[in-house]
Amino acid sequence: MEHHNRITDRSLIRSKPFLDKEASARAKREIDAFLDGKIEEWNRTVPYARHFEGKQVHLPYYRQSLIEHCWRIRLMRSAQANALHRITKLHAEAAKLYAAYQDEEMLHDMLFMQDAERIGVSRDEIYATEPSFCTRLLAGYLYFVAEHEKPLGVICYSYLVEYTTQKITPRQIKAMGESLGKDHIRGQAAHLNTDLVEDHTQDMWDILSLLVDNEQDLTDIKRYLSEIQDLLKMFFEEMYRLHGAAEQQAA
Amino acid sequence: MPTLRFVNTGTQVEFTGSVALIEMEDHIMFGCKSGNCGTCAVRIVSGGENLSEKTDREHRLFELTGETDPAMRLACQCKAYGDAVLFEIN
Numbered sequence: 001m002e003h004h005n006r007i008t009d010r011s012l013i014r015s016k017p018f019l020d021k022e023a024s025a026r027a028k029r030e031i032d033a034f035l036d037g038k039i040e041e042w043n044r045t046v047p048y049a050r051h052f053e054g055k056q057v058h059l060p061y062y063r064q065s066l067i068e069h070c071w072r073i074r075l076m077r078s079a080q081a082n083a084l085h086r087i088t089k090l091h092a093e094a095a096k097l098y099a100a101y102q103d104e105e106m107l108h109d110m111l112f113m114q115d116a117e118r119i120g121v122s123r124d125e126i127y128a129t130e131p132s133f134c135t136r137l138l139a140g141y142l143y144f145v146a147e148h149e150k151p152l153g154v155i156c157y158s159y160l161v162e163y164t165t166q167k168i169t170p171r172q173i174k175a176m177g178e179s180l181g182k183d184h185i186r187g188q189a190a191h192l193n194t195d196l197v198e199d200h201t202q203d204m205w206d207i208l209s210l211l212v213d214n215e216q217d218l219t220d221i222k223r224y225l226s227e228i229q230d231l232l233k234m235f236f237e238e239m240y241r242l243h244g245a246a247e248q249q250a251a
Numbered sequence: 252m253p254t255l256r257f258v259n260t261g262t263q264v265e266f267t268g269s270v271a272l273i274e275m276e277d278h279i280m281f282g283c284k285s286g287n288c289g290t291c292a293v294r295i296v297s298g299g300e301n302l303s304e305k306t307d308r309e310h311r312l313f314e315l316t317g318e319t320d321p322a323m324r325l326a327c328q329c330k331a332y333g334d335a336v337l338f339e340i341n
């Protein structure tokens with residue numbers, strides 16, 4: 001019996017990307033318009049969606065969102081590293097870019113933890129708090145997608161996060177600087193620096209673009225973005241049930 | 252032995268040869284550890300000449316934040332080869 005190479009790893013072959021430079025820019029514009037619609041829908045349908053942009057921040061809500069944020073970053077870096085492993089076998093250059101992104105983002109839970117400490121939430125308290133069911137579901141979703149569907153679904157999470165950060169967070173940070181005090185949000189302001197200095201949105205698009213192999217992938221990007229938004233929405237609806245609704249009743 | 256002095260915490264550390272400031276976790280607060288967030292900013296009071304050259308990441312971040320003081324450094328980006336006195340910002 002003849003011996004064939006048992007490794008069929010595609011990433012070893014440098015192939016021309018399905019999207020050339022122009023097609024990629026066109027696809028980005030379309031996806032971005034889609035995301036703008038999603039942000040608009042978010043603002044319309046998620047209660048408290050623009051809470052952090054307001055004059056006053058409800059502290060228990062802020063507190064829990066910081067704790068959850070630390071956990072989300074921690075759980076996502078593991079789920080993303082899992083996807084990264086798969087991407088190394090699909091497209092080495094996309095993997096290289098995602099690895100660079102992970103290098104920059106890996107310790108970002110620190111920044112949120114520092115801000116949590118600034119409002120009196122200790123590290124131990126964060127460690128002792130179990131992440132919400134929705135956040136655990138979201139992490140599970142990213143493993144599922146990488147395992148059974150397309151690793152690009154995981155990059156969609158990164159793209160969504162970076163895109164919305166670029167669009168919304170500068171406004172939030174400015175408002176929170178006034179409502180909570182600049183000193184209290186230094187970690188989050190620093191986090192925003194990272195995203196902007198690096199243009200993480202473009203970085204994530206470049207990865208997506210390399211991973212798109214056909215029209216179907218472009219359609220699926222939208223489906224992933226929608227599903228991820230739905231999962232995130234579940235968390236914010238629960239947060240509102242816990243904090244916002246009560247506060248509104250009291251008012 | 253060369254010494255790093257930290258003005259804010261009033262502590263100092265001796266080292267031999269050279270030391271990466273990223274190891275000074277007990278004295279400086281770090282965030283991203285990759286030159287992007289600015290958490291580890293320190294102002295060099297003296298001994299700047301004993302530190303490694305500013306990296307591209309430092310230039311880039313300080314440009315973004317509008318920091319113009321040439322004595323500002325990101326601790327996660329520099330190495331010390333001799334005495335230096337540092338003021339920890341965070």
Ligand code: FES
Nearest residue numbers: 282283284289327
């Ligand atoms: S720790 Fe973020 S810039 Fe040094």
Ligand SMILES: [Fe+2]
Nearest residue numbers: 105194195200
């Ligand atoms: Fe980012």
